[in-house]
Amino acid sequence: MQTIAVLTSGGDAPGMNAAIRSVVRYGVHKELKVLGIRQGYEGLLNAEIEEMNLSSVADIIHRGGTKLRSARSERFKTPEGLRKALNVINIFNIDGLVVIGGDGSFRGAQVLSENGVPTVGLPGTIDNDLAYTEYTIGFDTAVNTALDAIGKIRDTSTSHGRANIIEVMGRDCGDLALHAGLAGGAESIIVPEIPFDVDRVCNKLLQGRNRGKLHSLIVLAEGAGNAIDLGKQIQEKTGIETRATILGHIQRGGTPTAKDRVMASQMGAKAVELLLEGKESVAVGMRGTKVISMPIKEALALENEMEKETYDLADILSK
Numbered sequence: 001m002q003t004i005a006v007l008t009s010g011g012d013a014p015g016m017n018a019a020i021r022s023v024v025r026y027g028v029h030k031e032l033k034v035l036g037i038r039q040g041y042e043g044l045l046n047a048e049i050e051e052m053n054l055s056s057v058a059d060i061i062h063r064g065g066t067k068l069r070s071a072r073s074e075r076f077k078t079p080e081g082l083r084k085a086l087n088v089i090n091i092f093n094i095d096g097l098v099v100i101g102g103d104g105s106f107r108g109a110q111v112l113s114e115n116g117v118p119t120v121g122l123p124g125t126i127d128n129d130l131a132y133t134e135y136t137i138g139f140d141t142a143v144n145t146a147l148d149a150i151g152k153i154r155d156t157s158t159s160h161g162r163a164n165i166i167e168v169m170g171r172d173c174g175d176l177a178l179h180a181g182l183a184g185g186a187e188s189i190i191v192p193e194i195p196f197d198v199d200r201v202c203n204k205l206l207q208g209r210n211r212g213k214l215h216s217l218i219v220l221a222e223g224a225g226n227a228i229d230l231g232k233q234i235q236e237k238t239g240i241e242t243r244a245t246i247l248g249h250i251q252r253g254g255t256p257t258a259k260d261r262v263m264a265s266q267m268g269a270k271a272v273e274l275l276l277e278g279k280e281s282v283a284v285g286m287r288g289t290k291v292i293s294m295p296i297k298e299a300l301a302l303e304n305e306m307e308k309e310t311y312d313l314a315d316i317l318s319k
């Protein structure tokens, strides 16, 4: 193994830069040539590739976004796209590839490895929706960003005695809503994995009001519904004035937390180690404080499970 390359793909996530830095600097430490591919698989097809060195990743560990930029490439999914990608990999003598991204990016990584390119996937997504790992890079920062917003909305919710619905990202996964909602003391947390009953949400809200609660916070995962529609329903059923806030892409940016930087650094180095060990198709993840790895195919086959105990606890505590 002489030359490795790294790319970030799919939705960006805070901490991706720390992961890139780790792959590049650990690769250089192991005397490898390290190439950076811009704009994910799309950039691979366009051969947007440059050699990286220690200085190319200076001053990025604390920055949100991804220095290598990102894209969701439809072209790469076609047979023609794959042929082109393999050709570029060949021209640049890439012996191993590190893909930082979510499940869509991992599927691309798997296809490349099936076609003879040793590939390691690093979980980079704010959604925390990859079942094989307890943690994905960007999740902690996104939770804290959502939490900051929830805290601010709590202030105005109290002042006006309203019910505020806060919609967070996460695609089909409720982890971001659950963690931000629990940490923010939300009265109700609505996630795609667990069916919800709007009457129960309303009853809880009214019980809180009867106890003299002034604010009401309902955290809704985007995969479970729409904040504006839910707000209208709640207002009709309870007579309490509602406001909806969709946090949107604010959750994808910002300075990564220490946790995201540390885990990204650990997993980035592990990716390089695995390529040097001759692994051909592996996903790197975290279980507790341990860095783990498993075949990408197996990782993608696992079903993501909701943290039911945490959900139930949040429900009990949010009286």
Ligand code: F6P
Residues within 6 Å of the ligand: 011, 102, 125, 126, 127, 169, 170, 171, 222, 252
């Ligand atoms: O996967 C990350 C994510 O931010 C999801 O939470 C969200 O549903 C999606 O990406 C939004 O994608 P885009 O930035 O392409 O609109």
